[in-house]
Amino acid sequence: xxxxxxxxxxxxxxxxxxxxxxxxxxxxxxxxxxxxxxxxxxxxxxxxxxxxxxxxxxxxxxxxxxxxxxxxxxxxxxxxxxxxxxxxxxxxxxxxxxxxxxxxxxxxxxx
Amino acid sequence: xxxxxxxxxxxxxxxxxxxxxxxxxxxxxxxxxxxxxxxxxxxxxxxxxxxxxxxxxxxxxxxxxxxxxxxxxxxxxxxxxxxxxxxxxxxxxxxxxxxxxxxxxxxxxx
Numbered sequence: 001x002x003x004x005x006x007x008x009x010x011x012x013x014x015x016x017x018x019x020x021x022x023x024x025x026x027x028x029x030x031x032x033x034x035x036x037x038x039x040x041x042x043x044x045x046x047x048x049x050x051x052x053x054x055x056x057x058x059x060x061x062x063x064x065x066x067x068x069x070x071x072x073x074x075x076x077x078x079x080x081x082x083x084x085x086x087x088x089x090x091x092x093x094x095x096x097x098x099x100x101x102x103x104x105x106x107x108x109x110x111x
Numbered sequence: 112x113x114x115x116x117x118x119x120x121x122x123x124x125x126x127x128x129x130x131x132x133x134x135x136x137x138x139x140x141x142x143x144x145x146x147x148x149x150x151x152x153x154x155x156x157x158x159x160x161x162x163x164x165x166x167x168x169x170x171x172x173x174x175x176x177x178x179x180x181x182x183x184x185x186x187x188x189x190x191x192x193x194x195x196x197x198x199x200x201x202x203x204x205x206x207x208x209x210x211x212x213x214x215x216x217x218x219x220x221x
Contacts, residue, residue, distance in 0.1 A: 009151070032208045043115075043201050043212030044154070051208075089153055097142055097161070097205055098169065101153030 002027040004092050004102040012108045019077040021105045023090035028071060030100075032093035035064060035075045037086045038104070044089060047075070077107075085109045112137050115213035117202050123219045124192040132187040132216050134202030142205040143185040144169075145177060147198040148215075154201060160185055192220045 003026045013019045025033070031052040036044035050057045050064045050073070057064050063076040077084055087106045091099040118133045136143065141162045146154040146169075156169030160179040174196060176188045189196060197220045203210040 004153070034209065036212075041215075043203075043214050045212070046209050049208060091153075093208060097208070098144075098156060098159060099154075099210060101155075103151065103153045 002030075002092070002094060002100050004090060004100045008105055009103065010106045010108070012110060013080050015080060015082060015109050015111050017080055019075075019080045019084070019107060021075045021077075021088050021090075021107065023073050023075075023102050025071050025073070025090075025092040025100075027092065027094065027100075028068070030092040030094065033064070033066065033073055034091045034099065035062075036089045036091065036101075037084075038089065039086045047088075080107075080109050082109045082111060114138065115202055115204055115211050117200075117213040117216050119216060120214070121217050123221065124189075125221055126193060128192050129188070129190050130192065131189075132200055132202075132218075133184070134186065134213060135184045136202075136204040136211070137183065138204060138206065138211065139182070140204035140206050140211075141182070143179065144203040144205070144210065145175075145185065145187045146201045146203065147171065147196075148201060149198050157187065157200075189218075192218075194220045196220050 034049045035047040038044045048059045066073045087104040091101045115136045144159040145157040158177040163182045200216045202213045
């Protein structure tokens with residue numbers, strides 16, 4: 001079946017450094033991808049999305065890169081701050097607007 | 112706008128008890144979803160409703176039923192709770208590709 005996986009369950013970075021969180025997906029028909037941030041005790045919150053006709057999309061301090069050849073996407077966070085500490089999920093679209101989620105990477109930011 | 116709201120926030124059930132988790136959205140979205148999230152795992156889709164009056168099974172529907180009461184409300188029912196249903200439950204609604212999530216219901220079944 002379809003799957004979405006993250007490469008690392010945890011990531012620890014120093015405040016001010018850049019963070020890179022990776023994700024792989026299995027369904028080459030997926031045409032839409034989203035990154036969510038989930039803080040403790042809260043629901044997932046949208047960060048940034050990208051459609052399959054794009055390779056890169058930038059937001060405020062975040063960039064998502066999509067490599068359709070190897071079915072891989074990444075989330076880059078510039079100048080990581082303590083408030084960025086959370087679990088990050090990637091999700092890939094399936095038929096009917098459903099999303100398949102990866103297991104999540106827990107980002108810890110050291111002051 | 113309140114966005115997506117869920118009640119209750121916490122619930123403890125005994126095995127075999129039943130309960131209904133409530134979800135409402137005020138964004139006039141057509142599609143709504145119920146997920147469960149277990150420790151160390153991503154969200155898994157239980158049921159979804161593409162529009163008022165329709166519901167479909169997701170990845171893990173066994174042991175659950177849903178009702179799309181109207182465009183705003185989408186409830187999830189556990190008829191006979193089991194310890195394996197201990198989880199955090201999230202409701203979401205969708206506009207375009209993006210899904211908006213509620214704050215979750217933490218359910219423990221003993």
